[in-house]
Amino acid sequence: MRQQLVDKFLEIYGEGDGVGVYFAPGRVNLIGEHTDYNGGHVFPCALTVGTYAAARLREDTELHLYSLNYPESGMIRCSLQDLAYRQKDGWGNYPKGVVQTFMSKNCRIGQGLDILYYGDIPKGLGIGSSASIEVVTGLILKELMGLEDITMIDIALFSQLAENEYIGMSCGIMDPFTIAVGKKDHAIFLDTSDLTYMYAPLALAHEKIIITNSRKSRSAVDERYHERRIQCEQALKELQTVIAIRDLGELTAEVFEKVQEMIGSPVRLRRARHAVTENQRTIQAVEALKRGDIFEFGQLMNASHLSLKEDYEVSCEELDILVEEAWDIDGVLGSRMMGAGFGGCTVSIVENSAVNEFIRKVGENYEQRTGLHAEFYVVETGNGASVL
Ligand code: GLA
Numbered sequence: 001m002r003q004q005l006v007d008k009f010l011e012i013y014g015e016g017d018g019v020g021v022y023f024a025p026g027r028v029n030l031i032g033e034h035t036d037y038n039g040g041h042v043f044p045c046a047l048t049v050g051t052y053a054a055a056r057l058r059e060d061t062e063l064h065l066y067s068l069n070y071p072e073s074g075m076i077r078c079s080l081q082d083l084a085y086r087q088k089d090g091w092g093n094y095p096k097g098v099v100q101t102f103m104s105k106n107c108r109i110g111q112g113l114d115i116l117y118y119g120d121i122p123k124g125l126g127i128g129s130s131a132s133i134e135v136v137t138g139l140i141l142k143e144l145m146g147l148e149d150i151t152m153i154d155i156a157l158f159s160q161l162a163e164n165e166y167i168g169m170s171c172g173i174m175d176p177f178t179i180a181v182g183k184k185d186h187a188i189f190l191d192t193s194d195l196t197y198m199y200a201p202l203a204l205a206h207e208k209i210i211i212t213n214s215r216k217s218r219s220a221v222d223e224r225y226h227e228r229r230i231q232c233e234q235a236l237k238e239l240q241t242v243i244a245i246r247d248l249g250e251l252t253a254e255v256f257e258k259v260q261e262m263i264g265s266p267v268r269l270r271r272a273r274h275a276v277t278e279n280q281r282t283i284q285a286v287e288a289l290k291r292g293d294i295f296e297f298g299q300l301m302n303a304s305h306l307s308l309k310e311d312y313e314v315s316c317e318e319l320d321i322l323v324e325e326a327w328d329i330d331g332v333l334g335s336r337m338m339g340a341g342f343g344g345c346t347v348s349i350v351e352n353s354a355v356n357e358f359i360r361k362v363g364e365n366y367e368q369r370t371g372l373h374a375e376f377y378v379v380e381t382g383n384g385a386s387v388l
Helices: 002-013 087-104 129-144 152-167 174-181 221-240 253-262 266-290 294-310 317-327 352-370
Strands: 020-031 041-057 062-067 076-079 113-119 186-191 196-201 207-213 332-338 345-351 375-379
Touching: 002 020, 002 041, 002 113, 020 129, 020 174, 020 207, 020 266, 020 294, 020 332, 020 345, 041 129, 041 174, 041 266, 041 375, 062 087, 076 087, 087 129, 087 152, 113 129, 129 152, 129 174, 152 174, 174 186, 196 266, 207 352, 221 253, 221 266, 253 266, 266 294, 294 317, 294 332, 294 345, 317 332, 317 345, 317 352, 345 352, 352 375
Parallel strands: 062 113
Antiparallel strands: 020 041, 041 113, 041 186, 062 076, 186 196, 207 345, 207 375, 332 345
16 A cells, blocks of 8 residues: 555656655544543544555645545645635645644644545545544644654644634544554543543454444534534533533433433433433443453443433434344344444444344345445454554
């Protein structure tokens, strides 16, 4: 992949030395959904698929961006002095947003860049493709601009800031963080309230992680995501009138029961309950994994789905059908919707011996019930962003 990307880079941008190649993965979240902006825990891992980029410094202060995945967008050109968001720049706004964010954080970006991107993350899955473009761009800036003080965590934070303020999507820290610091055969137990984290071994000798794409096209995800965020913030304010907490993630289910009556609407109560119980499930799931109890881990994933469906209301008919069909198969330890929701994909842990049956049966029954043809990906965990 490295040499192919360099060859393509030289063909597009012209011969010359100084081309570096970089990679940032996609991510899968095993449990801890919609907790990362509620000060809760998440438990994701980096994948082996992701975004590759070849890059070289320019003599001037221009930024030239090209993606092999979006050849129809052509070459996107802008100057470092004018990085404003432009609709017509499409995917190119992600890297532009990262450069702008680095500059706003006083990182010296004195020279322009030529960058060629290529991603092997299937479209529409919701496994962090935009965050992987952002993090790989951040890594390029760190390396080529000599920003030695910038850590991988800074790159994750700047990527989130670019997404929040430049792109306008109010996502949490989970995706860029996982992509920046992921580790093969490990998941990251991250406390999003203070960014402390530890790696938990995930050597699944007898099981596979399967991502199933519902292929249900999503609409208004950003708006509905933002709405959930606001509802949780309001519920938190209501609870803060009786209890000194900074985040919903600080509450145990028992304490929540005692104070929940302060929340003035049934909808906000359900949202907050999900944020609290999902965080508790994530903590329990990591403990179960440490004990080697993958069965319990799977049960908690299933409970996560029900909470996302009933309390957080971010699932949809297609995701529910995929999950129900998965639960019906012997050898499926756990299955649930993953990521923002309203479409996208599910994540399942399936015993090796049941993988073929899972793909066949879930695929057939899903198609029969929805008319949609699901796609299945048996994924492997990988390392975080790196220079190749
Ligand atoms: C999206 C966001 C993440 C996280 C998940 C839900 O993937 O980018 O920050 O909030 O949704 O867990």
